Amino acid sequence: MANLKEIRNRITSISSTMQITSAMKMVSAAKLRKAQNAVTQMRPYANKLQEILSNVSATLDSSEGIYSTEREIKNVLLVSITSNRGLCGGFNSNVIKTVKRLAETEYQGKNVTVLSIGKKSTDAFKSTKLGIKGTLLPRHAETVWDELTFENSTEIAENLMMQYAEGHQDKIVLVYNQFKNAAVQLVQEEQFLPVLPPEVQEDANSSADYIYEPNKEFIIEEMIPKSLKTQLFKALLDSMASEHGARMTAMHKATDNAKDLQDDLKLVYNKARQASITNEILEIVAGAEALG
Secondary structure, eight states, rough: OHHHHHHHHHHHHHHHHHHHHHHHHHHHHHHHHHHHHHHHHHHHHHHHHHHHHHHHTTTTOTTTOOOOOOOOOEEEEEEEEOSOOOOSTTHHHHHHHHHHHHIIIIIITSSEEEESSSHHHHHHTTSSSOOOOSSSSSSOGGGGGGGGGGHHHHHHHHHHHHHHHSOOEEEEEEEEEEEEETEEEEEEEEEEOEEEEEEOTTTTOOOOOOOOOSOHHHHHHHHHHHHHHHHHHHHHHHEEEEEEHHHHOOOHHHHHHOOOOOOOOHHHHHHHHHHHHHHHHHHHHHHHHHHH
């Protein structure tokens, strides 16, 4: 059995760890509220804009719909959205595993490249064959997390649209965690480009018919790029809210586990202390009897 000093040191160490994990939990909870409000406000707008975009793209011919033209898939870009920091459970590893699975199964035999938005993803893929090599793709996209705004995410979205429009990439897929609640994050594989046509419903009599104002060309030049930028920004907001939710949950569990371990060690300490006191009493009694 460990001596009393060693047990006291372990209890002190665990108490310090509990203070850190509890503080991180409170910080994540405070950030989660703001991030959750942002994504819940953005999601309906982004989804409706995406629906309109799909309907409009379905009416365009190949010369008009540069972002909706499907071609033979040779080059695939997987956009892996993770965080810059850890201590958030399986938040980062789930995205990384999904990207690897897509590269090894669904897109096997294709020229697959991974664009990492987040240091954890960058560290996972920079030394692999999936890492960025010799292209115009941004190499330090994780800086967007320093201050996540629509303007900062627009630079990445414009780069992705340029890659597709110029034929460098034939398909672009976003892989990120979608926020459901503080305890649940769902890994999404969302096609970014080409723009998917609307799903045809069995009870639908006809496709949506739009009146274009000022004209169709203006809509193509302005709305479709804006919708794609909004789609990426929504994915980033989802990922940020999911990160804070995952970290809050992980730190809550870590605090509970530390509390359980601390209680166990206190029980061991009290037993060891009682045994030490008992031994001292026995030694005193034995010495008194010897003298008698």
